[in-house]
Amino acid sequence: MEKLNVYAAKLVPKNENFAQGHRACQGCAEALALRQIGKALGKNVITASATGCMEVISSPFPFTSWNTPWIHVAFENAAAVASGAESGLKALMRKRRIPERKIFVLALAGDGGTSDIGVQALSGALERGHDFLYICTDNEAYMNTGIQRSSATPFGAATTTSPAGKVVPGQVTWKKNMAAIAAAHDIPYVATACPSYPFDLMEKVKKGARARGPAYTYIHVLAVCPTGWRSAPDLSIRLGRLAVETGIFPLYEVVDGDYRITVDVPKLRPVEEYFRLQERRWVGENNGSEGNRWDSETVRE
Amino acid sequence: MKKELEYKWTDFEKGYVIPEPGTSRDYHTGDWRSQRPIFDHERCIKCGVCWIFCPDSAIRFDNEGYAEADLTYCKGCGICARECLPGAITMVEEEG
Amino acid sequence: MGKRVGLEVSFAASEAVRLANVDVIAAYPITPQTHIEFVPVESEHSAMSVCTGAAAVGARTFTCTSSQGLILMSEIVYCTAPMRLPVVMVLANRSLSNPISIWNDHTDVMSIRDCGWIQYFAENGQDVFDHVLISYRVGEDRDVMLPVIVNMDGFNLSHVIEPVELLDQETVDRFLPVFKPEVVLDPARPVTMGAIVLPTCYTETKKAQDEAVKASMPAILKIWKEFGDLTGRYYHPIEEYRTEGAEVLLVTMGGIGETAMWAVDQMREQGRSVGLLKIRLWRPFPFKEFRKVALKAKILVVVDRAVSYGGPGGPVASELRSALYDEPKRPHVVNFIAGLASRDVAPVDFIAMVDKAEGTLQKGMGPEYEIYGVRE
Numbered sequence: 001m002e003k004l005n006v007y008a009a010k011l012v013p014k015n016e017n018f019a020q021g022h023r024a025c026q027g028c029a030e031a032l033a034l035r036q037i038g039k040a041l042g043k044n045v046i047t048a049s050a051t052g053c054m055e056v057i058s059s060p061f062p063f064t065s066w067n068t069p070w071i072h073v074a075f076e077n078a079a080a081v082a083s084g085a086e087s088g089l090k091a092l093m094r095k096r097r098i099p100e101r102k103i104f105v106l107a108l109a110g111d112g113g114t115s116d117i118g119v120q121a122l123s124g125a126l127e128r129g130h131d132f133l134y135i136c137t138d139n140e141a142y143m144n145t146g147i148q149r150s151s152a153t154p155f156g157a158a159t160t161t162s163p164a165g166k167v168v169p170g171q172v173t174w175k176k177n178m179a180a181i182a183a184a185h186d187i188p189y190v191a192t193a194c195p196s197y198p199f200d201l202m203e204k205v206k207k208g209a210r211a212r213g214p215a216y217t218y219i220h221v222l223a224v225c226p227t228g229w230r231s232a233p234d235l236s237i238r239l240g241r242l243a244v245e246t247g248i249f250p251l252y253e254v255v256d257g258d259y260r261i262t263v264d265v266p267k268l269r270p271v272e273e274y275f276r277l278q279e280r281r282w283v284g285e286n287n288g289s290e291g292n293r294w295d296s297e298t299v300r301e
Numbered sequence: 302m303k304k305e306l307e308y309k310w311t312d313f314e315k316g317y318v319i320p321e322p323g324t325s326r327d328y329h330t331g332d333w334r335s336q337r338p339i340f341d342h343e344r345c346i347k348c349g350v351c352w353i354f355c356p357d358s359a360i361r362f363d364n365e366g367y368a369e370a371d372l373t374y375c376k377g378c379g380i381c382a383r384e385c386l387p388g389a390i391t392m393v394e395e396e397g
Numbered sequence: 398m399g400k401r402v403g404l405e406v407s408f409a410a411s412e413a414v415r416l417a418n419v420d421v422i423a424a425y426p427i428t429p430q431t432h433i434e435f436v437p438v439e440s441e442h443s444a445m446s447v448c449t450g451a452a453a454v455g456a457r458t459f460t461c462t463s464s465q466g467l468i469l470m471s472e473i474v475y476c477t478a479p480m481r482l483p484v485v486m487v488l489a490n491r492s493l494s495n496p497i498s499i500w501n502d503h504t505d506v507m508s509i510r511d512c513g514w515i516q517y518f519a520e521n522g523q524d525v526f527d528h529v530l531i532s533y534r535v536g537e538d539r540d541v542m543l544p545v546i547v548n549m550d551g552f553n554l555s556h557v558i559e560p561v562e563l564l565d566q567e568t569v570d571r572f573l574p575v576f577k578p579e580v581v582l583d584p585a586r587p588v589t590m591g592a593i594v595l596p597t598c599y600t601e602t603k604k605a606q607d608e609a610v611k612a613s614m615p616a617i618l619k620i621w622k623e624f625g626d627l628t629g630r631y632y633h634p635i636e637e638y639r640t641e642g643a644e645v646l647l648v649t650m651g652g653i654g655e656t657a658m659w660a661v662d663q664m665r666e667q668g669r670s671v672g673l674l675k676i677r678l679w680r681p682f683p684f685k686e687f688r689k690v691a692l693k694a695k696i697l698v699v700v701d702r703a704v705s706y707g708g709p710g711g712p713v714a715s716e717l718r719s720a721l722y723d724e725p726k727r728p729h730v731v732n733f734i735a736g737l738a739s740r741d742v743a744p745v746d747f748i749a750m751v752d753k754a755e756g757t758l759q760k761g762m763g764p765e766y767e768i769y770g771v772r773e
Contacts, residue, residue: 009352010347010352012349016358018358020359020373023328026377026378027380043584046454048450055593056593058325059319059589060593062324062592063325064323066323066589069582069584069589070582071450071590073450073473073476074476076442077442077443077473080438081447081449081450082450084423085450085451085454086450088453088458089454089456120442198354233379233380234378237354237384238384315542315579315609317480317594317605318580318588321588
């Protein structure tokens with residue numbers, strides 16, 4: 001399905017809400033994700049970002065890549081700042097101090113700022129039911145500070161704080177399933193996405209933003225990081241595709257509690273094809289590939 | 302645009318707000334490049350795949366609709382060459 | 398104009414918040430702030446984050462906390478001031494752990510001395526009510542645009558019933574206009590708030606922040622005068638009580654000042670030359686007003702409600718010593734740390750402190766500070 005859609009790239013709006021000149025590494029799929037999210041949401045959005053790669057590369061004073069209003073406060077509170085913006089707008093519109101209209105509120109954070117230090121604020125915001133979207137752009141480690149493991153680092157991946165060698169295979173814990181945690185809050189829309197599948201990603205962002213009633217939406221985006229994953233910069237799109245085609249990062253959505261796969265891969269590729277291209281993976285006898293498949297099979301059920 | 306070292310403390314907006322959008326366009330990331338994409342018009346089918354996958358919004362279309370690189374910002378990552386379906390893009394070394 | 402009621406002080410504060418037509422309140426329950434109305438966030442850290450985000454879109458915001466909640470939210474407290482977002486926070490001052498203590502002293506607010514907020518110490522219920530309203534007017538003033546902390550003694554003030562004259566809505570609306578910031582997050586005019594600033598520019602942003610705090614003083618004084626003209630209650634950064642010809646001045650900040658007034662009355666009746674200097678405005682520090690009063694005395698007996706272990710003294714005494722250092726004829730500054738975790742400081746205690754302090758004129762200065770009333 002997705003392959004056919006790629007031919008329709010020219011139908012996507014030309015407007016760039018994420019401006020050129022940002023300082024992301026060559027081949028950064030996370031920056032690409034922001035570009036695609038910007039196209040899906042349009043100009044009518046207020047964004048609260050957490051500290052991280054995307055915050056730093058997009059706002060080195062006096063340069064800003066944001067063509068839409070944007071605020072950064074700290075590392076763990078993107079969801080709380082967004083909650084504040086949403087509450088403020090609601091109060092101001094109710095009191096008629098500003099004209100009543102739909103303004104999307106977006107909270108953006110990386111995997112560190114979401115599944116580790118940001119879980120509390122995210123959980124609180126989802127529980128309170130604010131009308132906002134939360135998008136986690138996951139490059140699977142604390143990349144901005146020099147590649148340290150996070151709870152989103154997958155089993156067997158090497159980082160500076162989960163180094164791989166003869167005794168220890170890199171990360172020894174399993175990737176925290178943030179989409180499941182978000183879904184457990186019983187919110188209307190949860191999805192996983194990847195910029196290698198731009199139409200799937202953009203449709204999901206739009207769907208989440210236009211959910212019936214409050215938007216509160218959680219989208220988890222896999223973002224290939226050539227610097228941290230030690231892969232070639234030109235392979236970032238292919239790697240994202242392989243993550244999906246090997247079943248390691250299935251693309252699905254959860255609509256009012258119903259799980260459905262959005263990009264079906266009837267015959268999964270062997271995980272080695274994905275691992276081979278990234279030096280951070282320790283490829284051994286039993287490198288956890290079965291465990292990774294378990295994830296996608298559970299989703300299929 | 303003012304350079305960072307030209308900012309006196311009185312030059313900042315309250316709260317060091319950046320009052321204009323998209324000022325990063327004054328920073329030419331094209332200087333980072335060590336290789337650049339070249340486009341073969343015989344093969345280019347004007348599908349826009351390179352454009353949708355460029356992390357730096359550095360692909361645009363010329364007056365005939367063929368894809369070309371915006372060399373002011375192109376960082377030379379090579380994604381476009383890798384993803385181009387008909388293989389119309391090749392990366393070549395930058396001189397100097 | 399207003400009606401005088403007996404009201405628990407925390408309710409007086411929330412009444413002021415209601416009259417101020419606040420848009421967003423975010424707070425997390427902690428003793429002794431719990432009587433004030435709040436919207437439930439999952440931690441104090443998020444409370445300040447919500448207020449910051451709401452203020453950024455142009456909403457008038459309020460939060461309230463104490464002690465552990467304050468230090469948890471302190472990361473964001475330091476973020477809000479340089480962003481020039483005028484949040485108002487009432488702090489029910491309470492001891493910091495450990496040991497855990499729910500009772501009153503100033504250790505919580507002293508941990509955020511350098512946060513860049515305007516900081517004020519209230520003494521009684523009327524003070525708290527008035528200053529919630531005044532703080533919105535001061536903080537939101539276009540020439541100020543800074544967040545404000547109103548300190549009140551936890552339990553000792555927050556949970557007692559005092560006579561408070563409430564203002565009616567019409568009077569408040571005359572004094573406090575609608576919040577209309579110059580710059581907000583708005584898709585019609587996209588701005589970037591909270592950019593990363595490299596070493597080439599960081600010092601300049603901090604200079605700008607420092608100048609903003611210092612420059613808020615004229616606006617504070619002007620608004621206090623305006624409030625006084627409206628209500629008959631005039632507030633000053635430094636207040637004096639029976640300081641005429643006083644050789645010894647007690648110096649207090651916060652609620653114990655009222656007890657100190659009783660002690661001064663008793664000592665004056667005995668013919669002793671003692672007065673009281675009360676500090677209301679803590680940041681920006683009123684150097685000029687302080688020196689004008691302090692330099693008349695021979696001894697300042699500074700009663701601190703927080704301690705800096707192994708340091709130069711309580712925070713207030715160390716700052717006052719520093720403020721007087723360059724003066725050719727400066728008073729002795731004798732420092733007592735008292736009233737930790739609400740241990741009672743009665744008039745008899747103030748008298749004992751003054752007795753001890755007067756001894757320094759003959760015997761010379763003792764240690765930098767003394768924790769008063771320790772059982773030994």
